[in-house]
Amino acid sequence: xxxxxxxxxxxxxxxxxxxxxxxxxxxxxxxxxxxxxxxxxxxxxxxxxxxxxxxxxxxxxxxxxxxxxxxxxxxxxxxxxxxxxxxxxxxxxxxxxxxxxxxxxxxxxxxxxxxxxxxxxxxxxxxxxxxxxxxxxxxxxxxxxxxxxxxxxxxxxxxxxxxxxxxxxxxxxxxxxxxxxxxxxxxxxxxxxxxxxxxxxxxxxxxxxxxxxxxxxxxxxxxxxxxxxxxxxxxxxxxxxxxxxxxxxxxxxxxxxxxxxxxxxxxxxxxxxxxxxxxxxxxxxxxxxxxxxxxxxxxxxxxxxxxxxxxxxxxxxxxxxxxxxxxxxxxxxxxxxxxxxxxxxxxxxxxxxxxxxxxxxxxxxxxxxxxxxxxxxxxxxxxxxxxxxxxxxxxxxxxxxxx
Ligand SMILES: Cc1cc2nc3c(=O)[nH]c(=O)nc-3n(C[C@H](O)[C@H](O)[C@H](O)COP(=O)(O)OP(=O)(O)OC[C@H]3O[C@@H](n4cnc5c(N)ncnc54)[C@H](O)[C@@H]3O)c2cc1C
Numbered sequence: 001x002x003x004x005x006x007x008x009x010x011x012x013x014x015x016x017x018x019x020x021x022x023x024x025x026x027x028x029x030x031x032x033x034x035x036x037x038x039x040x041x042x043x044x045x046x047x048x049x050x051x052x053x054x055x056x057x058x059x060x061x062x063x064x065x066x067x068x069x070x071x072x073x074x075x076x077x078x079x080x081x082x083x084x085x086x087x088x089x090x091x092x093x094x095x096x097x098x099x100x101x102x103x104x105x106x107x108x109x110x111x112x113x114x115x116x117x118x119x120x121x122x123x124x125x126x127x128x129x130x131x132x133x134x135x136x137x138x139x140x141x142x143x144x145x146x147x148x149x150x151x152x153x154x155x156x157x158x159x160x161x162x163x164x165x166x167x168x169x170x171x172x173x174x175x176x177x178x179x180x181x182x183x184x185x186x187x188x189x190x191x192x193x194x195x196x197x198x199x200x201x202x203x204x205x206x207x208x209x210x211x212x213x214x215x216x217x218x219x220x221x222x223x224x225x226x227x228x229x230x231x232x233x234x235x236x237x238x239x240x241x242x243x244x245x246x247x248x249x250x251x252x253x254x255x256x257x258x259x260x261x262x263x264x265x266x267x268x269x270x271x272x273x274x275x276x277x278x279x280x281x282x283x284x285x286x287x288x289x290x291x292x293x294x295x296x297x298x299x300x301x302x303x304x305x306x307x308x309x310x311x312x313x314x315x316x317x318x319x320x321x322x323x324x325x326x327x328x329x330x331x332x333x334x335x336x337x338x339x340x341x342x343x344x345x346x347x348x349x350x351x352x353x354x355x356x357x358x359x360x361x362x363x364x365x366x367x368x369x370x371x372x373x374x375x376x377x378x379x380x381x382x383x384x385x386x387x388x389x390x391x392x393x394x395x396x397x398x399x400x401x402x403x
Contacts, residue, residue, distance in 0.1 A: 004029040005323070008142045008152035010130040011159035012039060014046075014108075015291025015308030017115040019156055020123050021059050022316040031150060033142065035129035035159075039112055042269070044184045045216040045223030046108050047201070050389040052306035054101035055313050056114075058394050064114040069104035070215045072201045079367065080206025083255045086367050087374040089381045091201065098382075099389050105201070105223070107186070107216045111305075130159060132168040133287060140286045154326055155287045156315070158308070161274060163293035169284045175274040178298055180352065183226040183247050185268040189219060192264050195257055197222070204258060207358030211251065211258055224261060225299070226251065227273070229356075242270040273298055275349065278342045283330035290315060295341040300351035303344045303388065310393035311337055317397035336397055344388070 005028050009016045012034030020030035048056070048069070056065055073093075077086045095103040116124070129145040133155050140155045157165025161175055199219060204211040213224040228250045247262050262268075275296050282289040291308030315333045322329035357363050373380050 005154070005319075006031065006152040007319070008033065008140070008150055008155045010142060010155065010157050010163075010165050011291075011293070012036075012124060012126075013158060013160060013291065013308070014111065014115075014305045015293075015312060016156075016158035017112065017119060018055075018059070018309045018312035019158055019290055019315060021061075021115055021119045022312045023319070024119060024123065025059065026316050026320050028316070028319065030123045031152065032124045033128035033130050033144065033150070034124065034126050035145075037127040039116070039124075039126065040109075042108055042184075043186055044108055044225075044269075045105055045186065045214065045221075046111060046305050047214070047302040048104040048106060048111075049302065049306055049385075050095045050099035050101035050103055051391045051393065052309045053104055054099070055309050055393055057101065058313065060118055061114050064117060065104060065106065065111075066102075068110035068114065068218060069102075069106045070199055070217075070219050071102050071104055072199055072214060074198075075201045075203070077370070078202065078204045078255070080204050080211075080254050083204075083257065085371075086205065087370045087381055089374075089378070094382060095389065098386075101389075103201075105214045105216050107221065107223075110217065130164055133165065135285045135287070153286065154319070157287065157289045157293045158291050159293055161276075161292045161296040163289060165287065166279075166289055166293050169287055169289075170279070170281070173276075175276050175296060178273045178275060178349075178352070179229055179231070180227050180273045180298075181230045182271045182273055182299065183228070183242055183250070183268050184224070184271065185265045186216070186221050186223050187261070187265050189215060189222050192222060192261060195260060197257075203355075204255065205355050205357075206254060207363075208356050209250070210355045211254070213261060222261070227300075227355075230272070240270045242268045244268060275345060278338070278345060282334050282338070286326045288315070288330050288333065294337075295345055297341075297345040298348040298352065300355065301344060301348045301388070303348065307341050307344055310340075310391070313394045314397040317394065317400075332400065336400060340391070 007028050007030045009032045012032045020032050023030040071092045074090050076088045091103045132143045134141045141149050141151050143149045157163045201214045209228045211226045216223045275298050282294045290311040314336050318329040318333040
């Protein structure tokens with residue numbers, strides 16, 4: 001019997017698990033090494049835009065995802081103090097109609113569970129922290145913190161923004177601090193029933209900061225992310241707990257709905273926001289990067305997870321097409337993925353300026369322009385994300401086969 005190519009994956013986050021699933025489906029033997037002793041994704045929600053859900057459906061996760069997701073009806077962007085709409089645009093039915101894939105809000109734990117259920121437990125090794133790798137004749141060896149190692153045909157670094165695989169391949173380098181931090185919280189929906197919030201995606205824009213909320217867990221929980229500027233706070237970790245009082249003081253004077261959401265919160269976590277300039281290379285020999293390890297981005301387009309999922313299927317397609325020729329496969333993977341992830345990284349950076357304007361004249365101009373666009377050219381607003389959402393990463397990679 002011919003043995004299946006063994007692909008080592010450092011990191012069992014969204015990108016690592018999606019890659020493992022895509023590879024397994026394509027006949028490879030993936031092995032995921034995750035540093036955490038238990039898979040315990042952050043207790044927060046994630047938006048999955050149609051480019052991500054399309055790919056997850058292709059991977060066979062469509063039904064399971066639908067069971068745990070909330071499909072928002074619309075996006076509403078509101079003014080911080082008055083709550084007056086700056087613009088609204090439909091999401092739910094329109095995404096299905098225009099892009100053939102849904103827009104979903106899910107709890108991260110649910111997304112992990114869906115991916116893991118499809119993957120099965122076998123490929124996953126927990127409590128396995130990767131520290132580096134050694135390239136050998138015909139393969140690569142990943143080294144683990146406990147002194148053991150594993151051998152494979154290829155290694156994928158899907159170990160996040162502080163990737164040890166990237167450091168081992170290209171040397172140490174600091175990510176770029178954005179000057180912003182995010183507060184995140186999840187609370188039971190029944191607690192804020194009185195607010196009668198719609199099952200929509202709502203973003204409140206105010207001077208220097210913004211606040212986003214949406215329902216997850218089939219509507220049983222509400223997730224929010226509040227982004228504020230900071231000069232002093234640089235620790236990047238989900239385990240740092242903030243306080244309700246701190247958050248209330250950051251959003252003093254904002255609309256009463258937001259005050260009420262904050263007051264209804266038990267625990268809130270803080271996270272400093274980093275990205276990187278696009279890397280010149282993602283691959284060296286039989287080793288490559290994927291997801292935040294390759295292209296960390298600010299969360300203002302809600303695309304980091306989506307891009308990691310896209311990477312996973314494109315990389316799998318390239319490895320399949322160039323079986324036994326890793327260099328060619330990885331060159332093609334980079335050629336297919338870099339321009340798009342670069343564009344998303346830069347768009348995400350740029351969004352902060354639009355969301356956080358604070359000079360009254362600039363705010364007036366922005367809001368008037370958007371309100372007029374909504375009134376006279378709603379199609380412009382509805383289609384502004386086409387380049388992101390209509391993308392079919394798998395089809396794009398398969399098309400490349402013919403070029
Ligand atoms: C506030 C905020 C909101 C966001 N909202 C969205 C959104 O709505 N939609 C969206 O698509 N994206 C969103 N993102 C981005 C998204 O969370 C990330 O882009 C995504 O999690 C990246 O996945 P990943 O698998 O590449 O990396 P990670 O999720 O960071 O996973 C890396 C994994 O590798 C493990 N690991 C790390 N080092 C090692 C090692 N040395 N050995 C073994 N394992 C290791 C980690 O424990 C972790 O499990 C948001 C990000 C933030 C900060």
